[in-house]
Amino acid sequence: MSTSQGPTLSKSRFSAGLQCLKRLYLEVYQPELAGEPGAGQQALFDTGNRVGATARGLFPGGRLIEETYDRHGQAVAATAQALADASLPAVLEGAFTFLGVRIRCDVLRRNSDGSFDLFEVKSSARVKEEHIPDAAIQLYVLEGAGLEVRAVHVLHINSGYVYQGGEYDLDGLFQAGDVTPEARAFLAKEAPGDLAAMWEALALEEAPGIEVGLHCKQPYLCPFYGHCRQGLPEYHIDQLPRASATLLAALRSAGILDIRDIPSGYPRLTALQQRVQDSVRSGRPYVSSGxxxxxxxxxxxxxxxxxxxxxxxxxxxxxxxxxxxxxxxxxxxxxxxxxxxxxxxxxxxxxxxxxxxxxxxxxxxxxxxxxxxxxxxxxxxxxxxxxxxxxxxxxxxxxxxxxxxxxxxxxxxxxxxxxxxxxxxxxxxxxxxxxxxxxxxxxxxxxxxxxxxxxxxxxxxxxxxxxxxxxxxxxxxxxxxxxxxxxxxxxxxxxxxxxxx
Ligand code: SF4
Incomplete structure (x- = not known):
C-alpha cells in the first residue's frame, strides 16, 4: 500500500491498472512514453466534459469544487467545507483521499438523513460493465473517508429523448442507473485483490513484463501501445484477423510472435487467417480466383x-x-x-x-x-x-x-x-x-x-x-x-x- 511519500492511485489510474498493471506502472513512473492522445480521443474527452457540465444542471444549488486536479489538497479542504454546510443539496467535483487513492466525484447528492447518493456521469446511452469499477473505487474512498453512501448511480444519456429545441429538458435527457449492488459486489470480491496487485506493481523496480495482446485494446486502446510494440515483429500475430484470445495464447506459449513462424498447416487457423499467413510469408498479395x-x-x-x-x-x-x-x-x-x-x-x-x-x-x-x-x-x-x-x-x-x-x-x-x-x-x-x-x-x-x-x-x-x-x-x-x-x-x-x- 502507498505511503505518504509513495505514488497515489486515482480513478483513472485504477481503471488503467485493471486493464494492465504495466500500463498503470508506466502511467505513474514513465508517462512520457505514452503516445499523444489522437484528435479523435481528444474529441471524446471534450464530449465527456460537455456532458458532465450539462448534467450539473440537474443539481441546482450544488457547490462546484473549482480547484483543479493538480491542487488536490486544496480541493479536499474545499470539499470538506462544502460537506459541512448542511444547506448545500449537492457537492459537484468533490475531492477525497483514502489510503493513497485520490478521487473527484462528479456529483454527491445530500439526503435528508445525512447520507449521500453518488452519481458518476457518463456520456454513453447505457450503463456499461466498465462503469462498475469506476463507481466502486469511489465508494471505497468515500466510505473510507467516513461518508455514509446510500446509493451509487451511473448518470447516462437517455437515447430515447427527443430534443425540442432551446434548452435541454435535463430530466428527459439523462437517466440514472442504480448500480449500488454491482458496485458493492465489486468492492467486496474484486477490489481488494485488484488494489493489492496494483500497489505491488507500483513497488517494483521496473515495469512488469507484460506482452501486448488483446487486452491492449479493451475496453480502450492503451496509450502505451506504440511503446510496447517497439521491437516486435512487423507481422506480429495480433494482425491475424478475428484471432481469439485462445489462439493468441496458444501461439505465445509456443514462443511464436511472428505470423511467418506459424507452422504450415497449423490447425487452429481459419481460412481467412491462413490466407493472411500465406500472403505475409510470400510477401505478395492474396488474390482470389474469383x-x-x-x-x-x-x-x-x-x-x-x-x-x-x-x-x-x-x-x-x-x-x-x-x-x-x-x-x-x-x-x-x-x-x-x-x-x-x-x-x-x-x-x-x-x-x-x-x-x-x-x-x-x-x-x-x-x-x-x-x-x-x-x-x-x-x-x-x-x-x-x-x-x-x-x-x-x-x-x-x-x-x-x-x-x-x-x-x-x-x-x-x-x-x-x-x-x-x-x-x-x-x-x-x-x-x-x-x-x-x-x-x-x-x-x-x-x-x-x-x-x-x-x-x-x-x-x-x-x-x-x-x-x-x-x-x-x-x-x-x-x-x-x-x-x-x-x-x-x-x-x-x-x-x-x-x-x-
Ligand atoms: S500496450 Fe498493452 S502491454 Fe503495454 S502497457 Fe498497454 S495494455 Fe499493457
Missing amino acids: LAREMAQLRPPMHFLDFETVNPALPLFPGTRPFQVIPFQWSLHTLESGGRLYHQAFLHQGLDDPREAFTRTLLQAAQGPGPILVYSPFEATRLKETAEHLPQYADGLTATRERLFDLLKLLREHYYHPGQHGSYSLKDVAPALAPDLGYGDLAIQEGTVAAQSYERLLAREASAEERAALYQALLDYCQRDTLVMVKVLEALRRASGPAAL
Whole structure:
C-alpha cells in the first residue's frame, strides 16, 4: 500500500491498472512514453466534459469544487467545507483521499438523513460493465473517508429523448442507473485483490513484463501501445484477423510472435487467417480466383460515394435524439465510360438540420446509370434512415440505395495485401493499395475529427477564419476518401489480371 511519500492511485489510474498493471506502472513512473492522445480521443474527452457540465444542471444549488486536479489538497479542504454546510443539496467535483487513492466525484447528492447518493456521469446511452469499477473505487474512498453512501448511480444519456429545441429538458435527457449492488459486489470480491496487485506493481523496480495482446485494446486502446510494440515483429500475430484470445495464447506459449513462424498447416487457423499467413510469408498479395469475375462486372460509368456524419451525445437539431447519426456531407467521384473522372461534393453550411439539403443535392448528383461504390454498409444505413425521416425523397433514396456496391465486402472476400497489417480499414488499405495517396497531408485524417469539426462549424463563437479553414479541411478529407476508393479499385483491377481489363 502507498505511503505518504509513495505514488497515489486515482480513478483513472485504477481503471488503467485493471486493464494492465504495466500500463498503470508506466502511467505513474514513465508517462512520457505514452503516445499523444489522437484528435479523435481528444474529441471524446471534450464530449465527456460537455456532458458532465450539462448534467450539473440537474443539481441546482450544488457547490462546484473549482480547484483543479493538480491542487488536490486544496480541493479536499474545499470539499470538506462544502460537506459541512448542511444547506448545500449537492457537492459537484468533490475531492477525497483514502489510503493513497485520490478521487473527484462528479456529483454527491445530500439526503435528508445525512447520507449521500453518488452519481458518476457518463456520456454513453447505457450503463456499461466498465462503469462498475469506476463507481466502486469511489465508494471505497468515500466510505473510507467516513461518508455514509446510500446509493451509487451511473448518470447516462437517455437515447430515447427527443430534443425540442432551446434548452435541454435535463430530466428527459439523462437517466440514472442504480448500480449500488454491482458496485458493492465489486468492492467486496474484486477490489481488494485488484488494489493489492496494483500497489505491488507500483513497488517494483521496473515495469512488469507484460506482452501486448488483446487486452491492449479493451475496453480502450492503451496509450502505451506504440511503446510496447517497439521491437516486435512487423507481422506480429495480433494482425491475424478475428484471432481469439485462445489462439493468441496458444501461439505465445509456443514462443511464436511472428505470423511467418506459424507452422504450415497449423490447425487452429481459419481460412481467412491462413490466407493472411500465406500472403505475409510470400510477401505478395492474396488474390482470389474469383476476383477477375467480380471486376469484369464493375464497369464505368460508376460512382464512388462517402458520407460524413455527426452523432452527438447532446442533440444539435430539434426533432433528433442523442447519438442519432446525422449526415451533413457527401463526396462523389464519377468515372465515365470514356475514362473521365470528375468530383462533386456537398457540405452543409447553415446552422440548421442538414438532412434536407444533403438529400436533395445528393439525389441530383447521383443521377444516371452505374453502380455507386461505397466502403462498408454505413452509407446504405444512412440512406434508409433518411428515407424514413424525409418520405418525400424516399423513392429516390431507395433507388440510390439499390445501386450501392460495397467495395469493402469485395476486398474482404477476394484480396489481402501484407501492407494492410491485418486491417481492412480504408486508412490502412490506402498505404498498401494507393501508396501515393495517403491522409498525412490533410488537416482532418479521421471520421471522428470530421464530426467534431462540423460541430465546431456550428459553434457560434468560431471565427470566420476558423470556419473557413474547417470548411476546407472537411471538403478535402471527404474528397480524399472517395479518391482513395477510385485508386483501390484501380489496384484491384490490375491485381485481377488481364481478363478483367
Ligand atoms: S500496450 Fe498493452 S502491454 Fe503495454 S502497457 Fe498497454 S495494455 Fe499493457
